[in-house]
Amino acid sequence: DTLWPQAIRGFVANPLFGSGYGTLSKEGNQQFTEADSTDNNFLRTLGETGLVGFVSFYGLIMVSMYQVGKVLKDKTGIFAALGIGYLAGAAGLLVNAIYIDVFASSKVALTFWALSGLTLSALTTKNGVPIFTRLVSHLKNHRNFYLILILSMFLLHQNPLAENSVLNSFDVSRQATENFVSARCFVETGKFSLCRPSGLEANAKFSAYSLLLVPFVWIFHTPTSYYYLNLLIVISVLAVSYQYLKIHSFLGLLFIVVFAYEGVFTSGPLEDGQLLRILLVPITVIILEKTLLKSKRKNIIRLAITGGLVLAILLKLNSGSNFLEHFRNENIVLKKQSVFQANGNIPLTTMTGAYENFLITTLSPYYIDLYANNSYRTLPFSNSQDYMDRASQVWGEYDFGSLDSLYEKLLKENNLLFLADYGVADNKDTLQEFATLRKNFDVRYKTIECDELCSLYTVSELSEKISPIPTPVGKNSLNPVDLPTEYSFAIISNKFEPAKEVELPYTYSNFLSKIAPLSQEKFDFSVITGDVTPDNDKTKIPTLQVLYADAASYPVLYSPGNYDLLPNKPLPQTSERFFTDRDYFILLNIGPDSKINPDQRLFVYNAILELEQLPNIKNLFIIAHDLNWQDRSDPKNFIHALESKLAEFPYLNSYIFTADHGDGILPTEMEDGNLHYYASEVMNGERDGYLKVSVSKQDSVVVQNVSLPNLTR
16 A cells, blocks of 8 residues: 555656665655565566666566576586576566565575576586686776776766765856756757746857757756766767777776866866867877877886876875765765755745745856755845846846845845855955945844855844843843943852762752842842752742842843753743943853854854944953853864854954853963953852953943852751
């Protein structure tokens, strides 16, 4: 009811090549299934590999059985027994394959094919000579060709089906990309042109390479279909050179392969000039063989050419590890991933009520068309991009005189704008244009991916910046607008560390006894970071409110931390931000070991983008309990990424307040230019203290570490 119909659907989806190995028992690439079986080897082969795989696989079995059966009548003794046994075994496996995937079993397949080779080599002959002997003789006579063929597959082979295949990057010239687009358009519209799914069509674009590419695009229906043509061209040139042009030397054939390898002939679509050069390279080899390699110093010249070719290969490989990463397709193709980010995160207009979605990008619109899901249109990021000379034919019927004016017009017409930042950091001009865009529009991160190399932003009209109201612990709320020009606040970094054997436990009553007297202080607000209770017991919060949060004349805020000790917190607060006319506050909630998750990173990066649009801000206060500026040995420590972001604000005084992660060994204060670092702790120890931060009318900031009593009961 399930397995056989699934195999038939796989065959119908791609009759020629099937749906791929191991796909028939799954509904998606990431689905886990207990069984990977079809219970019919014939249907499985047909569904997974299509007619090509089916005919190749079972045709080979039938040819082997036919060859053995044809010579069986002339055999006696052990050879007859071997032939009869082979035919009976093969027939039995074919019958068994009706209800079991017998040939998919490695122990069956390896044994069967080994016996097939043994039987054929022992029984079959041609002109009285065993086939195996003739095969060995053939390989010896043409060893140069087969060695070069193996080497060419090693150097030139890519995996067009791998998700991270470098073939998806299309890192080629504009003309080469257009050759592929032209072939794709011919398959879809019957015309060699530069067409787009939106109906836009540029000028006709015909080339010999596009014509050759058409059947491959039609068969494979994937952006990487050019690979099969390119590889076939190189192998055909090798075969013709060897068979008809009589280039039999290993060096001559190696020259052709290295030429293709250095020219990255299998890494992207080809220009017409590249196609011509690979077709003419055998002539160069013939000239070399008839001139330089026939001279008196031919041995030296041969050695020099061989060394040069080998060196070219080694330089191209760069290093063994880089080659293996490339060969295994381990590196993400950022261009493709950038499009996938747009596909997965731009909502349908039926969900948002917008008229249309638009993606602003530095990528070629034709590249995006290869992977887009048609839920958005594309717009250029810069007037210096490709195809701006015929923008109406490629990008759309819009006025591209001023891109900012175009974006503003589209936003006013109830459209949603998004921006893909891949390629923005490639040069200073685009970086400057991006900075200008952030000044003229509200630009916010929607996703941050690929180590910040293929992120997606939302772009909206500028609006008045109004500070959010942070969530209080007690009844007193903090409205940042009401903060005076001269004020002070406290930061209490608490941690219910498990007690050591020689110490008394740090109890909840100890903590309350420490902070209750602070309710009499004249702060404008305070922030508790880390733990407010020793467990996730929400019933303890009212006690904290009565003894401190509500007893104080100022608001009390909370920024959670210590997730390694207490994963769940009794208060709902997470990352928050608020600001005055002069000062900006970020209460940053990050994970243990100073690591940050995607949502937390999104919050702080968007806060920094907002900070760009507040030019009057003089001081930035970042309060993050688990952020560790004292120990920077871990490259994944978020302090590194945060500092790189803050480096974009040289005019801003930034203050970073954290818990003390130095165990009394590392310094608790540090200054680096306009960056100021402070750490404190409350753990019922000798170093217990809170930070008092005083901000003056003249924008100066003074930070004091105020001791708290060490209570043991």
